[in-house]
Amino acid sequence: MSELRPAPWITRDSSFFWEAAKRCELVAQRCTGCGKLRQPPRPMCPFCNSVEREEQVLSGKGTVYTWVMPRYPVIPGFEDGRIVVVIDLAEGIRMVSNLCDIAYEDVTREMCVEVFFEEAQDGFKIPLFRPASV
Known part of the structure; x- marks a missing residue:
């Protein structure tokens, strides 16, 4: 990719999420009221309505739930043909x-994946996923 x-x-x-990245x-986020994890970050727990929370480090491992390849004009800093996934x-x-690091036609449901981080503008890093090394 030529542009960040x-x-x-x-x-x-969300600031804690991006600082960790x-x-x-x-x-x-982990709710300190009920103990449930939530993603994306938000001000209130959707399960118990508590506003108290703490940061939980995750393993970065998961499986593909669903995926799509959007077909619209390329946005600067994003590759054409990127695969959007729910993990x-x-x-x-x-x-x-x-x-x-995989072709769209090779993606499968429940494929094991792992996180990696890519440089972005202003010194940030973006969490992305790739097939897990076995």
């Missing part, structure tokens, strides 16, 4: 990302 991906939009609720760590993370939550 754009920097993410940072909010009060700079350290090449995949994290999620079932090992910790029991889902995450939307891109799947790299």
